[in-house]
Amino acid sequence: NAGVTQTPKFRILKIGQSMTLQCTQDMNHNYMYWYRQDPGMGLKLIYYSVGAGITDKGEVPNGYNVSRSTTEDFPLRLELAAPSQTSVYFCASRDWVSNEKLFFGSGTQLSVL
Amino acid sequence: DAKTTQPNSMESNEEEPVHLPCNHSTISGTDYIHWYRQLPSQGPEYVIHGLTSNVNNRMASLAIAEDRKSSTLILHRATLRDAAVYYCILRDEISNTGKLIFGQGTTLQVKP
Numbered sequence: 001n002a003g004v005t006q007t008p009k010f011r012i013l014k015i016g017q018s019m020t021l022q023c024t025q026d027m028n029h030n031y032m033y034w035y036r037q038d039p040g041m042g043l044k045l046i047y048y049s050v051g052a053g054i055t056d057k058g059e060v061p062n063g064y065n066v067s068r069s070t071t072e073d074f075p076l077r078l079e080l081a082a083p084s085q086t087s088v089y090f091c092a093s094r095d096w097v098s099n100e101k102l103f104f105g106s107g108t109q110l111s112v113l
Numbered sequence: 114d115a116k117t118t119q120p121n122s123m124e125s126n127e128e129e130p131v132h133l134p135c136n137h138s139t140i141s142g143t144d145y146i147h148w149y150r151q152l153p154s155q156g157p158e159y160v161i162h163g164l165t166s167n168v169n170n171r172m173a174s175l176a177i178a179e180d181r182k183s184s185t186l187i188l189h190r191a192t193l194r195d196a197a198v199y200y201c202i203l204r205d206e207i208s209n210t211g212k213l214i215f216g217q218g219t220t221l222q223v224k225p
Contacts, residue, residue, distance in 0.1 A: 041217065042198070042218050044215075045212070045213065045214055048211055048212060049211075050211040056211075058212065059214065090156050090157075092156070092157075099147075099206055101162075107156055
């Protein structure tokens with residue numbers, strides 16, 4: 001099993017550009033998450049999904065969009081990138097069963113200049 | 114959502130025990146206490162979880178106060194590889210809404 005795979009690993013965007021961060025998991029997990037981590041800070045929840053077709057906002061959803069058309073994929077879309085979105089983005093997944101642990105991807109480092 | 118409060122940073126010497134505290138005074142009866150850690154340049158990884166009783170696994174021990182308003186993650190013999198950010202989070206496993214909020218965490222430095 002590959003686990004949670006994020007692409008790309010690194011990306012530099014210009015202000016106003018758009019991009020999609022890809023996240024896919026091969027564990028058939030229902031729950032998927034997007035977090036961002038600013039330098040020296042903790043994780044902030046952007047969006048999460050409890051299953052295909054269902055998404056919900058987290059703590060910091062502004063400037064982002066998500067979709068969940070399949071169980072495996074949970075892409076994060078940045079429209080009109082801003083310097084404040086410079087961060088490391090982590091995708092995670094877990095099974096719906098109670099107390100199942102979260103599995104994280106290795107992260108995408110994004111710089112908006 | 115019930116919140117957790119952790120110290121920003123702690124230091125330890127190698128091969129000594131480390132006690133990482135977490136306060137969660139607004140914890141509800143159905144909240145489980147979960148701990149994750151994040152090694153440098155990596156995504157977080159699961160450490161341990163518990164509800165009321167103290168828990169042990171190969172990585173650590175979790176001591177939960179009788180009133181459940183606080184808990185402590187115990188690393189019995191810190192190694193240099195234990196230097197990481199440690200997160201204490203609460204999960205309502207009964208409603209299982211899916212929403213998982215991480216706080217700032219505690220940055221643990223281990224000195225040789």
